[in-house]
Amino acid sequence: MGFEFLFQADKLAIFMASVSGLVSILxxxxxxxxxxxxxxxxxxxxxxxxxxxxxxxxxxSANLLLMYIFWEITAFCSWRLIGFYRGEKELWRADKAFLVxxxxxxxxxxxxxxxxxxxxxxxxxxxxxxxxxxxxFILIMAAIFSKSAQLPxxxxxPDAGIAPTPVTALLHAAVxxxxxxxxxxxxxxxVFSVSEEARLWFMGIVMFSCLVAAMCAFLSNxxxxxxxxxxxxxLAYIFLGFMVNTAAAVSAALLYxxxxxxxxxxxxxxxxxxxxxxxxxxxxxxxxxxxxxxxxAFSFLLCAFSIIGLPPFGGFFSKFYVVFAxxxxxxxxxxxxxxxxxxxxxxxxxxxxxxxxxxDIKTPVKGRVPFGMGFVVLICGALSLLIGVFVKYPIGxxxxxxxxxxx
Amino acid sequence: xxxxxxxxxxSWALGGLIVFYSVFFFKDRKRKALFFIYAVLSLLLASxxxxxxxIVYFLVFWGSLLVLLYAILGLHSLLTASKALIMVGLxxxxxxxxxxxxxxxxxxxxxxxxxxxxxxxxFNITTFLLIATGAMAKAGIFGFHNWIIxxxxxxxxxxxxxxxxxxxxxxxxxxxxxxCRDFFVVNDFLGVIVMATGAATILLAVLLALxxxxxxxxLAYHAVSQVGYMILGIASGTLIGIxxxxxxxxNHTIYKSCLFLGxxxxxxxxxxxxxxxxxxxxxxMPVTFACTLIxxxxxxxxxxxxxxxxxxxxxxxxxxxxxxxxSGFKIAFLIIAMFGSALTLASFLKVIYSVxxxxxxxxxxxxxxxxxxxMLLPIGIMGALCVVLGVxxxxxxxxxxxxxxxGGQILxxxxxxxxxxxxxxxxxxxxxxxxxxxxxxxxxxxxxxxGGEKLSGGNRVQGTEFYLTIKExxxxxxxYAISAKGAFNFYKWTTAVSRGFARFFYYCVDRFIxxxxxxxxxxxxxxxxxxKKLHTGLLDRYVxxxxxxxxxxxxxxxxxxxxxx
Numbered sequence: 001m002g003f004e005f006l007f008q009a010d011k012l013a014i015f016m017a018s019v020s021g022l023v024s025i026l027x028x029x030x031x032x033x034x035x036x037x038x039x040x041x042x043x044x045x046x047x048x049x050x051x052x053x054x055x056x057x058x059x060x061s062a063n064l065l066l067m068y069i070f071w072e073i074t075a076f077c078s079w080r081l082i083g084f085y086r087g088e089k090e091l092w093r094a095d096k097a098f099l100v101x102x103x104x105x106x107x108x109x110x111x112x113x114x115x116x117x118x119x120x121x122x123x124x125x126x127x128x129x130x131x132x133x134x135x136x137f138i139l140i141m142a143a144i145f146s147k148s149a150q151l152p153x154x155x156x157x158p159d160a161g162i163a164p165t166p167v168t169a170l171l172h173a174a175v176x177x178x179x180x181x182x183x184x185x186x187x188x189x190x191v192f193s194v195s196e197e198a199r200l201w202f203m204g205i206v207m208f209s210c211l212v213a214a215m216c217a218f219l220s221n222x223x224x225x226x227x228x229x230x231x232x233x234x235l236a237y238i239f240l241g242f243m244v245n246t247a248a249a250v251s252a253a254l255l256y257x258x259x260x261x262x263x264x265x266x267x268x269x270x271x272x273x274x275x276x277x278x279x280x281x282x283x284x285x286x287x288x289x290x291x292x293x294x295x296x297a298f299s300f301l302l303c304a305f306s307i308i309g310l311p312p313f314g315g316f317f318s319k320f321y322v323v324f325a326x327x328x329x330x331x332x333x334x335x336x337x338x339x340x341x342x343x344x345x346x347x348x349x350x351x352x353x354x355x356x357x358x359x360d361i362k363t364p365v366k367g368r369v370p371f372g373m374g375f376v377v378l379i380c381g382a383l384s385l386l387i388g389v390f391v392k393y394p395i396g397x398x399x400x401x402x403x404x405x406x407x
Numbered sequence: 408x409x410x411x412x413x414x415x416x417x418s419w420a421l422g423g424l425i426v427f428y429s430v431f432f433f434k435d436r437k438r439k440a441l442f443f444i445y446a447v448l449s450l451l452l453a454s455x456x457x458x459x460x461x462i463v464y465f466l467v468f469w470g471s472l473l474v475l476l477y478a479i480l481g482l483h484s485l486l487t488a489s490k491a492l493i494m495v496g497l498x499x500x501x502x503x504x505x506x507x508x509x510x511x512x513x514x515x516x517x518x519x520x521x522x523x524x525x526x527x528x529x530f531n532i533t534t535f536l537l538i539a540t541g542a543m544a545k546a547g548i549f550g551f552h553n554w555i556i557x558x559x560x561x562x563x564x565x566x567x568x569x570x571x572x573x574x575x576x577x578x579x580x581x582x583x584x585x586x587c588r589d590f591f592v593v594n595d596f597l598g599v600i601v602m603a604t605g606a607a608t609i610l611l612a613v614l615l616a617l618x619x620x621x622x623x624x625x626l627a628y629h630a631v632s633q634v635g636y637m638i639l640g641i642a643s644g645t646l647i648g649i650x651x652x653x654x655x656x657x658n659h660t661i662y663k664s665c666l667f668l669g670x671x672x673x674x675x676x677x678x679x680x681x682x683x684x685x686x687x688x689x690x691x692m693p694v695t696f697a698c699t700l701i702x703x704x705x706x707x708x709x710x711x712x713x714x715x716x717x718x719x720x721x722x723x724x725x726x727x728x729x730x731x732x733x734s735g736f737k738i739a740f741l742i743i744a745m746f747g748s749a750l751t752l753a754s755f756l757k758v759i760y761s762v763x764x765x766x767x768x769x770x771x772x773x774x775x776x777x778x779x780x781x782m783l784l785p786i787g788i789m790g791a792l793c794v795v796l797g798v799x800x801x802x803x804x805x806x807x808x809x810x811x812x813x814g815g816q817i818l819x820x821x822x823x824x825x826x827x828x829x830x831x832x833x834x835x836x837x838x839x840x841x842x843x844x845x846x847x848x849x850x851x852x853x854x855x856x857x858g859g860e861k862l863s864g865g866n867r868v869q870g871t872e873f874y875l876t877i878k879e880x881x882x883x884x885x886x887y888a889i890s891a892k893g894a895f896n897f898y899k900w901t902t903a904v905s906r907g908f909a910r911f912f913y914y915c916v917d918r919f920i921x922x923x924x925x926x927x928x929x930x931x932x933x934x935x936x937x938x939k940k941l942h943t944g945l946l947d948r949y950v951x952x953x954x955x956x957x958x959x960x961x962x963x964x965x966x967x968x969x970x971x972x
Contacts, residue, residue, distance in 0.1 A: 096928050103927075155921040215909035216917045290485075310496070311470035320466070324507045332508065332530070339504040346496050347905055350489045358485050 031166035104146025111139030148180025151209035161224030165272025173264035210236030252321030266303035266380025288361035302381030314387030491554035498544020505537030546579025559627035564671030605638030648724025655717035665789035687767030698790035707752035
């Protein structure tokens with residue numbers, strides 16, 4: 001029937017679990033020294049653990065209903081984690097994040113009901129190869145877009161930057177937003193097949209939100225907002241890859257998940273160090289930080305190059321193959337938009353770097369960067385480079401997965 | 408000999424000379440090891456780009472060089488480096504898109520399997536323009552040039568000679584030749600567009616070079632201007648034009664490196680590059696003077712030096728053979744190219760005068776010494792190459808190198824015999840010296856002639872001032888005025904346009920959606936006000952709710968029971 005408490009571990013799930021596990025471990029190591037000053041850090045650690053556990057549950061769940069239950073547990077955890085600081089603004093932003101994601105998830109619930117009415121089961125294996133009607137697709141996509149923050153349900157993500165940095169890194173970069181992506185590839189690439197027309201419409205929405213978010217990042221003055229908008233923009237590439245739905249595109253999008261998780265985590269964690277040491281998030285009040293924290297600046301640059309998509313960093317290969325697969329499938333205009341957005345990415349990440357790390361010091365730095373935090377950021381930077389240099393191995397893995405997913 | 412080998416050999420040879428020079432130049436600097444690591448890495452990656460057959464690998468090598476460009480420039484100024492990254496990055500992203508399209512057209516990634524694609528539909532034309540833009544942006548055409556000018560102010564001469572002077576030109580021209588010959592069949596219209604870009608580059612950059620006051624900055628503008636000749640030759644589509652473009656690229660890297668390194672010598676000994684505060688260095692630094700003089704004549708295209716030969720070949724490719732609409736354009740470009748050459752000579756006369764010939768400036772101490780031998784050797788070699796490649800151009804370069812590379816006979820028409828001319832020039836110089844030495848004729852000193860103006864007392868005449876009048880001429884005044892306002896600062900334009908679009912999207916889309924989301928969220932809270940009042944947290948209220956609920960449920964149950972009975 002598909003109501004069983006049943007898990008499955010296929011290659012896709014294992015890949016996703018290893019990627020999010022890797023980044024989560026890095027972020028947790030970082031958070032040990034980041035959170036050491038707060039009195040109610042126990043709340044943080046317990047909710048992070050619950051969050052990660054439910055994430056793993058979601059990845060391995062073998063039916064739609066189980067997936068939905070874990071989906072809501074992650075939403076609940078992120079609600080408490082975003083509202084970690086108890087100010088008025090923080091609580092409202094946390095509520096907003098919860099409301100928006102729940103708004104989407106309620107559509108998903110309706111979609112699940114339709115699935116059950118049409119096919120009589122929630123089990124992925126039983127549903128495999130069925131055609132999903134456009135209504136089901138749209139209903140479930142609402143949930144996916146709200147979780148992965150695509151337009152028009154994206155506005156909670158930039159606002160959620162109010163949370164402690166490990167949380168934002170975990171939510172924005174590595175894990176939470178990837179849930180939506182994972183749900184997409186699991187439900188609509190692996191299990192159901194979707195009409196091309198519907199995919200095309202959503203491809204349009206995704207590319208639009210890609211460009212808009214990148215532009216917003218270019219204009220924003222808050223360091224965490226810039227990175228949050230950047231996440232929205234980069235996730236669109238992953239969706240693009242999956243929506244093109246050829247073997248090459250899916251493989252590229254999976255590689256993109258890995259590259260983006262590592263790179264964006266590095267950027268957020270570097271921004272977190274900047275925020276904690278200067279107590280400001282305002283771009284216009286920061287500057288010259290390359291002197292007091294050279295390692296952070298260097299690692300930031302490595303991660304940024306990867307996110308921009310410059311060779312030989314990992315981001316280049318994932319972006320190039322996504323764009324190539326898109327153009328190869330005949331969507332040339334979409335491919336051009338994707339490259340245009342890549343250029344805007346270059347603009348805003350360099351603007352971020354130049355404002356924060358170059359020029360004169362405007363806000364003095366208090367204390368040294370703790371070893372644990374600087375080290376983790378450096379690892380993220382080094383991984384971004386290494387993934388690119390030894391791109392053969394991750395591509396081998398993702399190719400192997402995509403051959404199973406796309407026949 | 409194929410093209411890849413040619414490019415690789417000469418990039419290593421010239422790059423090696425510059426690196427050798429930098430060993431002495433950077434002797435006392437900190438963090439110099441990084442420069443050498445980056446330089447050698449750049450040469451390796453460039454060789455990779457020249458030799459690879461897979462176009463994705465080519466892109467990886469090419470793009471990695473952009474990151475290295477950022478790293479090398481970043482050793483001295485990260486701000487300039489980021490400007491370079493943005494401008495060249497714009498070109499690189501165009502190139503990536505173009506190569507993606509090209510792979511889609513050819514359904515292959517191997518360059519040797521590519522057949523020249525006709526440029527007859529919109530998609531192919533776009534692809535050609537994208538790749539050509541990427542190539543020309545790397546070579547540093549006008550429009551993508553701002554970072555070169557900025558870098559000349561913030562970065563030392565060897566870095567300038569190495570990157571925009573040498574390596575970037577090699578890469579850009581290599582790709583441009585491949586695009587025009589191996590990837591596409593360029594139609595007349597596109598050819599004219601690319602040639603027009605080249606011609607505009609020649610003219611605009613040289614006009615701006617004319618009024619510069621800084622030695623390195625002036626050289627940087629010429630580094631931009633000379634690219635125009637190469638593009639002009641390659642885009643003409645004739646064999647001799649491509650050979651000329653290739654030869655001009657080689658010559659350019661030789662004399663431009665020589666000039667940059669000469670400027671480096673001057674800076675090394677005097678600590679300045681400002682033309683108005685230099686002067687009289689000809690006697691103090693004779694070897695540097697001689698090499699710079701030769702290189703200056705070479706860049707201005709004076710026979711029998713190498714710059715003349717390559718320019719001559721390019722001019723020849725522009726002389727139309729038949730009469731059609733293209734020939735009119737070609738003649739116009741030919742005139743622009745020749746005019747640009749004359750202006751180049753004019754601006755280098757200013758350099759030679761201001762730095763080496765004019766009366767010594769107060770700021771220069773009389774005990775300035777010639778640069779150390781290790782720094783003279785590279786520019787000596789380059790200066791000698793300027794002469795050798797010019798005099799023996801046909802037999803040493805064009806026939807043995809370019810004919811096998813391009814696969815065809817190249818016949819420079821109406822070419823004079825430079826060997827005889829060189830002998831005559833040399834004999835003339837030797838005779839002159841002999842007459843002076845043997846005849847013991849005293850060298851006569853005359854007062855300077857400055858356009859007939861009478862000068863008061865011992866005023867030093869500055870070369871830079873003399874050229875200021877150009878700025879004030881009516882026709883060009885407008886050009887310099889808008890240039891001073893930043894009309895040609897395309898970096899600024901790019902960011903300004905992006906910012907404008909960003910504003911539009913931010914306020915019209917993002918903020919709008921945010922407003923709606925916030926409104927809906929607040930609505931939820933408004934609706935829930937009533938329910939909130941029920942939850943006071945007091946025990947007696949909850950007990951009251953429980954009892955009320957029980958009563959209702961019991962009532963409902965009784966009703967149901969009644970129904971069943």
